[in-house]
Amino acid sequence: MSISVNHISKHFGAFTALDNISLDIPEGELVALLGPSGCGKTTLLRIIAGLEQADQGDVFLKGDKVTDKPVKNRQIGFVFQHYALFRHMTVFDNVAFGLKVKPRRERLSNEVIAKKVHALLELVQLDWLHDRYPDQLSGGQRQRIALARALAVEPSVLLLDEPFGALDASVRKDLRQWLRNLHHDLNVTSIFVTHDQEEAMEVASQVVVLNHGRIEQQGAPGDIYDHPANAFVSRFIGQTNVFDLDEHDADWLQTAGLSTAQQKGKIAHVRPHDIVIEKSTAGTDTFVTLKDWQHLGSLIRIELVKSGASGQAASVYAEMPNDQFRRLHLNRGDKVELRIRHAHWFH
């Protein structure tokens, strides 16, 4: 295992940031620590880095116990949320910093350092900016320089705190792809923290979902999406419709084609794309109407209103491809029938 944490707990006063967390990350993975704000993901990252001390538990990097080692001896690369570039140094000096502060006997000659720094700047495609100051760079450029600086010391693991959090949406999209490719080329075990599930699913090879200082689920993005371990994960990853069977939904679910025989709990979570819509044929007893829809590129997001047997209305969301929706010739206010293809059941 490249990174292991064993029974880590951390409290800030009365607040429990991490509650007995254990996690193993194999060599070469690109792992996302995903969770809502305040779930403890950044704290966990900082404890692995050594920027924060755990109250209990141990951290292992490449099999070595580093719990009591200070951050400077852990050989990690850390990329900060707001980049933390040295503002009084040029881009070149920023990247060279980690090489220049080494003790004299380990330090490379200035020529070798210069060569290495330029190679790193080329890797992040910013060598032409080497004599600029951080204030003269755009957010995306700063992020890439921060990454080059962290890579300069040849870290055994790379830790990134909300690496795309402070960037524009368009820059973020590009950088995600770029980081994925870079990781593929370098193959450094990496962990990044994010609250954006889309980002985690897109970039990571493994996703760890955290909530209230505990790990809810760990697995490949596809696994987590298709087989959420509990209601929190199901709600947090992707869109989902929640049907509570205590509230008159049982009958309705049955008419929607979801037999309660396969029911494994009281609450059914249904992904929007697992709902099929058909135009209601005359005479059928249906109480679902089409309220509105939005274009999401290739998909249409459909907002339906279901008036329950007891009279209260609830919104249901469905998604289907553009052309399929067009073929249905639906208008606002039309009565429709639903068919649910698949549901996740939770207690």
Add this chain to the structure above:
Amino acid sequence: MNAISATSFLASKKLTLSDPDWVRYALIGLTLGIIGLFLLLPLLTVLIEAFAKGWSAYSASLTHPDALAAMRLTLLVALVTVPLTTVFGVSAAWAIARFDFRGKSLLITLIDLPFSVSPVIAGLVYVLIFGAQGWLGPWFSAHDIKILFAVPGIILATLFVTFPFVARELIPLMQEIGHEEEEAALSLGASGWQTFFKVTMPNVKWGLLNGVLLCNARAMGEFGAVSVVSGHIRGLTNTLPLHVEVSYNEYDFVGSFAGASVLAALAVVTLVFKTLLEWKQNQELKATRQAVE
């Protein structure tokens, strides 16, 4: 159409924002008048009085052994107190900006204490502690160590009044800059000292220099606290400000104003340095903030 209405809107906005001419001239005139009357005129008087009996009298009174001793003592006091205040200021600012601990706000208030307390009281406190009837006085005199009415007392009193200068400059600055760059340096393998000298110091250097400059000006110019503990022994415990007062009281006006002219020159030099610092800082900011083309 849009552009036209926008410009006319701007013009009308400008009109309502600018005051009538007479208000402007009256305010500028008032400011200049007050500065002239209360700042420039006294400075001029100092020079006129200093040179009232000619250049030779002026230079004679400045080269008088007592005057020279006063200047030497003033320099010595500044030389000792400024580095101590700087070390204190940096460590206090570091502690307050970087750590959370109980009583932090009390500490910040205490650092400001010398600003709010009359310097005379500071001097009196030292008399109470180190005086012949004070708490520690008998012990020190038994061990033949002179604090009061000697150089150590003057340095202590000056330290008291100059303590806040560097810390006050650095605390808000370090709080604003935050801890992330230092954490980045540590994560890159830098030691604590390397982090301090290569990352922390360059980020706060202008604030630090400004604080040191103000502290130095105060250390050389302090009168009240030093006056209480010095004992006014000519040639031994008179600093330059005290020398000015003693000479004046003895109707040696040329000597008194000559000393005052040296202090005034120090003030001017301080101001020049301060302006220079601000200018340099702006230049540096401009150099690093040029827009990306």
